[in-house]
Amino acid sequence: VSLFLKAIPMSMGNTCSLDASIDAAEVVVTRIETDTGLVGIGECGTVAGYPASARSVIEGSADLAAAHLMDMDPTLIGAVNERLLGVPGQIGALRTGIDMACWDILGKAEGKPLHALLGGKLQETVPIYCLIVGESPDELASSLQEWRRKGFKRFHFRVVRADIATHQARINRILSMR
Known part of the structure; x- marks a missing residue:
């Protein structure tokens, strides 16, 4: 498990309800590599994208997550989530990114897109x-x-x-x- 910060530029800035303005949101990118070499990527947002929040999520969390996920099959997503529920610290914030990375690994292992793993497409396009x-x-x-x-x-x-x-x-x- 490795974690890193990625700044996402906000071309028009972002003014939230607290009157704070930021030019870029920082997200935590999660990378999980299996013992078979498959790599899954996930991402978790942080409190409104504020850099201090993102940095606090990362500090020490990769080692903690890796210790709890070692020897687990990442394609058993329910079991992974169950294991992480009891872990103290900032792992709660990282569960989203870990969950995404596990789904990414499952899709690659099965050779299927995510929508197929979740029951199939409901529509051809997704409104943005x-x-x-x-x-x-x-x-x-x-x-x-x-x-x-x-x-x-x-x-x-x-x-x-x-x-x-x-x-x-x-x-x-x-x-x-x-």
Whole structure:
């Protein structure tokens, strides 16, 4: 088990409800290599992508995870998750990445895509939502227009620290653009 940080640039920045702004989200990438040489990759987010949160997840966790996963079959995903439930420390935050890496290994071992392992495709395409940013109704509308020009059709936005009238104005402005 190895872990490393990956910074994901946020081209428009990210303003969360706590008024903190970040230019890049840091995620923890999980890499698990089996004794047969198969490699699974997973990823877990951290608290709003804040670097300090990501670094605290990594410190010491790779060795701890490896110690608990040694001699386990990563294709037995339920057993892996069950084992990790009782592990103290930051392993809880890493379980998502470990779970993804195990599914990746299972897919490679079986020669099947993930959707086949989970019961098959339900649809041919998956809609993607775009996060639009802006504190004022006009900033939010401008962001929506910009991303529409790039081909996005579905959007969501975050609540920012403001009074209820500002929230309502932001919502109404976006609804008027449907």
